[in-house]
Amino acid sequence: MGAATSPDEPATTGDVTVDAAAQDARAAQVAEDAQATDRTGAAGATGETAGTGEAGEPEPAAKGVVSAPGPEGPVRTTRRFPMFTRDTARPEGGGRAAPGDAAAPVRQWPFLVVLGTTGLGLLLVAVDAFGIGFRLGTLLIGLALISGAVLRRFIPSVGMLAVRSRFTDMATYGLLGFAIVLLALMAQPDPWLEIPLLESAVRFTVR
Numbered sequence: 494m495g496a497a498t499s500p501d502e503p504a505t506t507g508d509v510t511v512d513a514a515a516q517d518a519r520a521a522q523v524a525e526d527a528q529a530t531d532r533t534g535a536a537g538a539t540g541e542t543a544g545t546g547e548a549g550e551p552e553p554a555a556k557g558v559v560s561a562p563g564p565e566g567p568v569r570t571t572r573r574f575p576m577f578t579r580d581t582a583r584p585e586g587g588g589r590a591a592p593g594d595a596a597a598p599v600r601q602w603p604f605l606v607v608l609g610t611t612g613l614g615l616l617l618v619a620v621d622a623f624g625i626g627f628r629l630g631t632l633l634i635g636l637a638l639i640s641g642a643v644l645r646r647f648i649p650s651v652g653m654l655a656v657r658s659r660f661t662d663m664a665t666y667g668l669l670g671f672a673i674v675l676l677a678l679m680a681q682p683d684p685w686l687e688i689p690l691l692e693s694a695v696r697f698t699v700r
Contacts, residue, residue, distance in 0.1 A: 584662075587655035590648065603644045603651040610637035628685070631677040640668030 589600040598605055613633050618630030644651055645662045656662055678686035 508692070510654040584655045584657055584659075586645070586650055586659055587650075587652065588650040590650050591650050601652040603641075603648060604654040607637050607644070607654060610634075610640070628680050629679050631673055633669045635677060636674030637676075638666045638673065640670075642666035642670065 514552070526699070589595075590603050591599045593600070613635035614637065615628040616630070617626045617633065619638075620626055620631060642652060642663045643655060645659060645666065675691070678684065679688065679691065
């Protein structure tokens with residue numbers, strides 16, 4: 494018969510088995526953490542975002558998204574840009590000019606004012622109103638562009654009238670409108686405004 498083991502002696506075989514099981518569990522946990530880290534890094538590199546639904550369940554990630562709607566405009570969801578751009582941030586001041594419950598024309602009234610005035614100017618040119626339709630029409634088109642620059646400067650939200658930054662829009666609308674007004678006033682025959690230097694420059698350019 495083998496020697497009996499006293500209660501005071503440690504059960505070495507059992508301890509070794511328990512330690513091996515604990516090491517295996519720790520190794521499995523480390524592997525799971527590494528896989529989760531790899532998945533998170535891949536999602537950040539491709540611009541994927543994942544949110545949480547109302548019930549606390551994770552929502553599916555959106556691929557290739559670098560910005561998402563926020564309470565005050567688009568919000569960047571990742572610092573990395575995808576290989577192909579799929580969305581464009583709305584320019585500053587590009588929001589509705591009226592609350593969302595207003596009618597669609599009211600929400601875009603700055604854009605519609607400039608567009609309608611420009612259309613009226615083109616109509617005057619087409620029908621040659623009062624025999625001076627060209628001068629009146631182009632003058633109206635220039636004033637419409639200048640009014641667009643003024644609206645872009647003093648109204649916080651102008652809807653689709655906002656194309657680029659506030660300064661770029663103001664410079665584009667203002668300079669183009671001023672040039673059209675100036676040329677309308679100097680149009681021949683019988684110009685309403687005579688500037689010899691500009692007349693010489695125009696004649697030298699178009700001769």
